Amino acid sequence: MSLRPDLEIISGWIRRGARVLDLGCGDGTLLRHLHETRAVTGYGIEIDPDNVEACIRAGVNVIQTDLDAGLSDFDDDSFDYVVMTQTLQAVRHPARLIDEMLRVGREGIVTFPNFGHWRCRVQLGLQGRMPVVRTLPYQWYDTPNIHL
CATH class of the missing domain: 3.40.50.150 (Vaccinia Virus protein VP39)
Known part of the structure; x- marks a missing residue:
């Protein structure tokens, strides 16, 4: 496993x-x-x-x-x-x-997820949206995350 x-x-x-x-x-x-x-x-x-x-x-x-x-x-x-x-x-x-x-x-x-990680920041900066990563594969409009 x-x-x-x-x-x-x-x-x-x-x-x-x-x-x-x-x-x-x-x-x-x-x-x-x-x-x-x-x-x-x-x-x-x-x-x-x-x-x-x-x-x-x-x-x-x-x-x-x-x-x-x-x-x-x-x-x-x-x-x-x-x-x-x-x-x-x-x-x-x-x-x-x-x-x-x-x-x-x-x-x-x-x-908890590290949205401050440099890859997440780059994705947010370049795409203007919350990052979609393997461990949190949600689009910004369909996420269970209410505290970021």
Whole structure:
């Protein structure tokens, strides 16, 4: 299984046998990898029905819900790690969600797209539009990103 570079780095930070909550888990790639290589247990949270279905097919525990509703279904310190990759920019209340991450997990890991990278800046400068890249293949008018 080939992981995105950020997921590869994150998987090295997660200790064996940990409890992990993956916010905006997509198709469950990270949780599946962590289960297979680090024997973690955990859940993914995802809103997209196609990704939820992909998680179920892959045997990943997934809950379909909107992260903007919060994490009230989870008790304090329910997880060793709460991971949110490439999702922060798509939620309406990022500060509130980060507070919730730190409530339900002992450690929080957050990644987000680097639109300040020189290639993105060049594309924006030359084409006058938000960059379309492999990891975020959305046109400016059809993107889930509401915070850039």
